[in-house]
Structures are given as C-alpha cells and as structure tokens.
Amino acid sequence: MTTTADLQLVKRMNRSVLLRLLRAQPGLSRARLAGESGLTKSTVSLLVRELIDEGWLSEAGATVADGLGRPSTPLQIDVGVRALMGVEIAVETVRLVCMSLQGEVLHSQSHDLTDGSPAGVCAQVARMAAAAHAKLQQLGLQLSSIGVCVPGAVDDCTGVVRFAPNLGWRNVSLLPALEKAFAAVGLPGVTVQLQNDADAAALGEYEFASSVGQEGEDPLIFVNCDVGVGAGVVLNDRLFTGAQGMAGEIGHTILQLDGPLCSCGRRGCAEAFFGSRVLEREGADLPRAAAFFGVLLQNLWVTFNPRAIVLGGKACADHKGFAQAAFECMKRHADDAGMPAPDLRTARYGELAPAVGAAALALHEYLRPLQPDAKARRARAAQVLAAT
Incomplete structure (x- = not known):
C-alpha cells in the first residue's frame, strides 16, 4: 500500500527534477519541462504553480511561441525572493556571504576572529549573521538557510567538530551551539548546517x-x-x-x-x-x-x-x-x-x-531528496546514541 510518506518523497523528487532542469536551462516552458522530465503536463503545471508560490520560480514577462507556434511562458529560477547565507570560520578570520539561488554574491563581509573559543566564535558568527539578515530584509529577500564551515573534520550526523587542530578544537558540539546563538540574536528558524571548509568550497x-x-x-x-x-x-x-x-x-x-x-x-x-x-x-x-x-x-x-x-x-x-x-x-x-x-x-x-560553498549546502540537499538531509541524519544519530 502506498503511504503518505512515499507520495511526499515522489513529490519532492519531481520538484527537484524541475528545479535542476531550469537551473541548467533557464527559459523552459511548462510543455518543455514535461517533455524533458517525462512528467505529465498536469503534474508539471501543479508543481510549477507551487514552486512559483514558494518563491523558487518566476515567469518571464512575455510569452514566446513553442515549436508548434502556440504561445508558452518561459520559466526561470526566481532570484528575487530567496537568499542563502554562508559563513566560513577560518583560523584568523570569519567570512560571511549571502547568495542568490543562481550563485550571485549579494552581500559579503569579513572580520578578524576575535575569540577562538567555541562560545566566542558562535557569538561573533551570530552577530555577523544578524547584520547580514537585516541587509537581506532591506533587499526584500527571505533567508532560506545558513551554512557554516570550519577548518577541521566535521561529523555531519551530529554537528560535532571532531578535529580542528589549528583552532585547538577536539570533539566540539558546534552545530547546536550555533543554532542557540542564532536564536539568541533573533534570526528566523531556518535550516542550519555545518561542514568542513574544503568540502564546502568543493x-x-x-x-x-x-x-x-x-x-x-x-x-x-x-x-x-x-x-x-x-x-x-x-x-x-x-x-x-x-x-x-x-x-x-x-x-x-x-x-x-x-x-x-x-x-x-x-x-x-x-x-x-x-x-x-x-x-x-x-x-x-x-x-x-x-x-x-x-x-x-x-x-x-x-x-x-x-x-x-x-x-x-x-x-x-x-x-x-x-x-x-x-x-x-x-x-x-x-x-x-x-x-x-x-x-x-x-x-x-x-x-x-568556502563561505559560498557553505551557503550552497542546503540547496544541494534540497535538489537531491533521495539523500538523507541534515535533520534526518542528526535524528538518526540521536536514536543510535539513545539506544547505546
């Protein structure tokens, strides 16, 4: 018997197919999307309407003729609604960027690292993120996610920095501390992810x-x-x-x-x-x-x-x-x-x-729904810990 969870997964997969097609080929119409994806026209129309309503896609102002001379409306990734934030915690510096969904740098800032302790780093990152969020609000953009990267080995199931010798960190539970720091400065409850700096840059x-x-x-x-x-x-x-x-x-x-x-x-x-x-x-x-x-x-x-x-x-x-x-x-x-x-x-x-790559973390997972996302990996890790 088909479950609701199965249907939701299929829907996320179909949405990701449309988004990936339009990132690679901006300007495809609904009919072209149906042809390229293999989905039915009715399914494409329904999903496109949802993606437009959620600020992922937008329609071009003018229609064009399709191959049979019929009018069609080109679609594209909407860069005017959503933004991604990425932060690099380096050994001497903290860098922050805000990115569009198509990879344009909307805002960036860089400051010397003032306190290398985990608590000090979290506080500084949160202050910078709050200031950047205010900039996004001035631009009329919605913050979709925050990615953070560090120069060390990160267990992405638990959010623990296993080994960051140049920061003097071992087994630091950084992701929960970052989430708490973001909440303390009033940032919205968006997805927060943590990754190694080189992994993020790749x-x-x-x-x-x-x-x-x-x-x-x-x-x-x-x-x-x-x-x-x-x-x-x-x-x-x-x-x-x-x-x-x-x-x-x-x-x-x-x-x-x-x-x-x-x-x-x-x-x-x-x-x-x-x-x-x-x-x-x-x-x-x-x-x-x-x-x-x-x-x-x-x-x-x-x-x-x-x-x-x-x-x-x-x-x-x-x-x-x-x-x-x-x-x-x-x-x-x-x-x-x-x-x-x-x-x-x-x-x-x-x-x-690295900061740009940190911003891309949530987008990368969103476009690949068959991979367990960060939240699911952490929940699974917590279950394992609780059972031991």
Missing part, C-alpha cells in the same frame, strides 16, 4: 558552476591551502565525507618521514611544507613548497581520477605563481605517465569560496 564550485548542475565536473576536488590544507571531494553528485567526516584531511598526509613538525603533533605532514604560515616565514623556499604541493595534487589525481582540481586559500592567493608552479609540477607527473591531467584551475569565488 560544493560551491560544483553547485554554482558556470553551467549549473554541471555533472561534467564530477568527480571534482577542491584543495584549500590556508593555515591548514584540506580537500573537498564531490563524487557521484554528492560530497564524499567519509565515515566520520575525516575524508579529505590531506594536510595531515605524510609526505616525508621525520620531516618538519606539524600542528597535529606528527612530522612531515603536507601542512608543514606549504601551509600559509610556513610560506610566510622569512626565507621560505617557495619552489620546493610548490613541488611538494604538486606531489600531493598528483596523489589526489591518481586516487580519485577527478575531472577537475580547483585550488583556493590564502597560500595560493598571497603567493603569486605558487598555484601555477604546483600545477606545472603535477602536469609533469602526468606527462611522465603518458596520461592527460585533469582540468586545473583556481577558485571561481577566490577567498570567498
């Missing part, structure tokens, strides 16, 4: 690609080279985070036995060779650091065989030629193997890449 590059929903860049790897070094991996149209959120912690892969001391307590980690603080030291050997970086990129390439590798972070922004030298090193490794290297480029949103 998602921003993927979700807000120049041709949106561009599965042509799957798999995609984003390497964030800041004080710490991390990688985000999009694989099979979703983030690959590992069993406990530790996937992509490449800054703590060991490149040289008994090498320089790393912040994690081990020696020879990638971060100890080309983290931004290492490169800022007097007498830093940038060519050698770029060579080590190129080795790490080649290791990622042969592990995941991505279509694209994107570089971002302070080390790449502050040291001109560093990213290019690492790319050239990796290309030499590819040439030696007689294989074509993946597409190599720097971050589309520059230093805002």
